[in-house]
Amino acid sequence: MTAACPFCAQPNVPQALVCSSCSRDIAIPESLIAERDDLIRKRAMAGEELEQAKAELEALRRRQRISLRRS
Numbered sequence: 001m002t003a004a005c006p007f008c009a010q011p012n013v014p015q016a017l018v019c020s021s022c023s024r025d026i027a028i029p030e031s032l033i034a035e036r037d038d039l040i041r042k043r044a045m046a047g048e049e050l051e052q053a054k055a056e057l058e059a060l061r062r063r064q065r066i067s068l069r070r071s
Ligand SMILES: [Zn+2]
Pocket: 005, 006, 007, 008, 009, 010, 019, 020, 021, 022, 023, 024
C-alpha cells in the first residue's frame, strides 16, 4: 500500500516521514489524527441533531396546521 504525497502526489510507503520524491515532511502527527477522528465523530453527532431538529420542526408545523384548521 502507498500513500500519495500531498505536495507532489508521488506515492510513498505509508510509514514514510518525508516524501522520497520532493523530500517534504509528510508525517501526520498522532494528535492531528486523533483530532480528525474527534471532528468526524462531532460531525456525525451534529448531523443527527440536525435531523432531530428537522423532525421536531416538521412536527410543530403539522401541529400548527391542525390548530389553524380548528379555529
Ligand atoms: Zn512529495
